[in-house]
């Protein structure tokens with residue numbers, strides 16, 4: 365077993381297509397699965413982004429991005445967006461569509477059923493690591509709802525294990541939580 369297998373131990377993870385924009389207004393989309401909640405108040409999420417990735421460069425430049433959760437309906441197209449082609453061609457080549465965000469100027473992926481609109485809060489550059497932590501403050505959330513609650517079951521997320529291996533979300537299990545005093 366190699367140390368880098370730890371990523372598989374911490375799986376499956378929600379996979380997202382991150383849309384960002386450079387200072388010329390060109391739009392990029394790339395898949396990311398090192399995506400995790402950090403704080404309720406303020407609402408913060410963290411993303412582990414390779415130091416040399418265009419997504420990091422764009423977010424550092426224009427300070428906004430959308431995190432579009434990948435569902436079965438556009439999973440292969442989303443994963444194809446990792447291709448190293450001219451980044452602003454990825455969305456068109458993979459027949460994805462953009463729609464306006466409500467709170468920021470960077471658009472969302474229309475096919476995504478769950479999206480967070482974020483502004484850059486902080487970048488943590490780690491001395492030893494090949495990734496940086498991009499921390500985004502969530503300004504808006506779009507998600508399918510049932511009875512006023514976010515409805516995970518209807519969104520058919522495709523979670524990332526490693527490489528090209530993905531998993532569907534399983535059945536719901538309810539456990540007792542310790543009551544807060």
Ligand SMILES: Cc1cc2nc3c(=O)[nH]c(=O)nc-3n(C[C@H](O)[C@H](O)[C@H](O)COP(=O)(O)O)c2cc1C
Nearest residue numbers: 394395396397398412413414417418419443446524
């Ligand atoms: C499902 C999936 C998840 C990925 N997750 C990450 C990730 O969390 N961090 C990362 O740096 N790269 C990740 N990658 C690789 C990037 O998508 C890939 O390097 C891409 O070309 C980066 O594009 P960009 O340079 O335009 O940001 C992932 C790829 C796939 C297919």
